[in-house]
Amino acid sequence: MASIPNPLSNENPNKNDTNPNNTITNTIPIFIFTESLHAILSHQTLIDHLQSSLPAASSTLQTPIRQSYSVSQSSSLLLMPSWSSSPSLPYVGVKLVTYFPQNSTLNLPGVHASYVLFSSVTGQTLASMDGTVLTLYRTSCVSGLASKILARNDSETLVMIGAGAMAPHLIKAHLSARPSLRRVIIWNRTIEKARKLAAEMSENAGFDGVCFESNECLEEIVGLGDIVSCATNSETPVVKGERLKAGAHLDLVGSFKHSMMECDDEAIRRGRVFVDNEAALVEAGELVGAFERRVIEKGDIGGNLVELIKGEKVGRRSSEEITVFKSVGSAIVDILAAQLVYETYIGKQ
Numbered sequence: 001m002a003s004i005p006n007p008l009s010n011e012n013p014n015k016n017d018t019n020p021n022n023t024i025t026n027t028i029p030i031f032i033f034t035e036s037l038h039a040i041l042s043h044q045t046l047i048d049h050l051q052s053s054l055p056a057a058s059s060t061l062q063t064p065i066r067q068s069y070s071v072s073q074s075s076s077l078l079l080m081p082s083w084s085s086s087p088s089l090p091y092v093g094v095k096l097v098t099y100f101p102q103n104s105t106l107n108l109p110g111v112h113a114s115y116v117l118f119s120s121v122t123g124q125t126l127a128s129m130d131g132t133v134l135t136l137y138r139t140s141c142v143s144g145l146a147s148k149i150l151a152r153n154d155s156e157t158l159v160m161i162g163a164g165a166m167a168p169h170l171i172k173a174h175l176s177a178r179p180s181l182r183r184v185i186i187w188n189r190t191i192e193k194a195r196k197l198a199a200e201m202s203e204n205a206g207f208d209g210v211c212f213e214s215n216e217c218l219e220e221i222v223g224l225g226d227i228v229s230c231a232t233n234s235e236t237p238v239v240k241g242e243r244l245k246a247g248a249h250l251d252l253v254g255s256f257k258h259s260m261m262e263c264d265d266e267a268i269r270r271g272r273v274f275v276d277n278e279a280a281l282v283e284a285g286e287l288v289g290a291f292e293r294r295v296i297e298k299g300d301i302g303g304n305l306v307e308l309i310k311g312e313k314v315g316r317r318s319s320e321e322i323t324v325f326k327s328v329g330s331a332i333v334d335i336l337a338a339q340l341v342y343e344t345y346i347g348k349q
Contacts, residue, residue: 029127030126031129032129032341032345033130034130037133041337043172049337049340050333050336055306060089061335063082063330063332064082065279066080066331075099079095079096080330081093090121091118091339092123093115097111097131099111110233111132113131114131115338127341137169140170140253141337142276142329142333144176146305150315151178157181160186161187161222163186163188163196167186170251174227182209184210184211185225187221188214218238227249236261238262241263241269241271242266242270244270249324251327252286252324252325255286256284257283259285268290268324271322272322276325276326277328278304279330284328286326
């Protein structure tokens with residue numbers, strides 16, 4: 001059972017806890033179980049929270065470059081800290097992530113994470129939660145928010161490339177952001193995984209009127225997608241740009257190293273490229289490679305997510321334009337997702 005906050009405190013995460021002598025009281029850290037996290041978060045509420053809070057938070061949060069350490073030839077440890085002293089976001093947050101892609105052979109997720117939230121006023125530990133699930137929600141909702149801004153309003157078909165842990169979250173986020181979607185086609189290198197996910201989504205996703213199916217011919221279905229979302233660990237392009245239909249929106253989630261690449265240069269050349277944050281320009285294999293090969297210049301990037309939300313950069317300019325959104329993740333969206341979870345949890349106590 002999760003620990004309950006100190007009864008002497010105000011139980012308000014945005015205010016200092018004080019006693020009658022005007023001294024700060026001790027706060028008992030809480031552990032938010034994964035079941036509670038699922039109960040608190042929905043893709044729609046997190047998309048809305050990111051859209052409303054990202055612009056202000058991006059100017060007040062300190063977010064050092066993500067630290068990555070090689071644990072072995074294929075596995076990594078990542079540290080993602082951020083902090084703010086703003087009264088509306090008085091937190092320090094750290095996500096600890098392990099990346100073990102070989103876990104697929106063990107029928108285990110390749111990514112595991114924990115998230116710890118501290119007070120930026122006192123440094124006290126406030127809460128710990130499942131960083132793996134938090135990452136699935138925040139990553140998919142960043143893509144959903146980008147889809148809300150960049151995809152066509154009349155988008156009907158979503159092509160989901162990959163059937164791992166991220167895929168159902170991405171599907172739900174895109175469906176939440178674009179209610180016009182009526183068909184979801186899932187592809188995976190192992191077709192049985194795609195079939196299984198399609199069946200699970202049909203039964204449990206909760207989106208009336210949406211058809212979920214699988215298909216083993218990737219080249220055939222890419223051209224059907226009004227939105228094409230990729231969540232793979234591929235080091236060779238799975239999306240060929242020549243196959244994208246006019247007006248498509250391409251969402252690239254999987255790569256975060258130079259060796260990883262989910263689309264080819266033609267997709268980057270044909271599309272107008274946007275990023276979640278500037279780190280994508282130096283981390284994402286699709287973009288780093290395109291810059292090196294002079295497919296595009298850094299100045300050709302259409303803007304980042306905050307600029308799109310604020311209207312400082314123009315998103316889709318026509319119904320025929322192909323848009324590309326590349327995300328690599330950031331500690332900013334981690335702490336905002338953790339804020340929503342923590343404050344909602346405390347509010348229910």
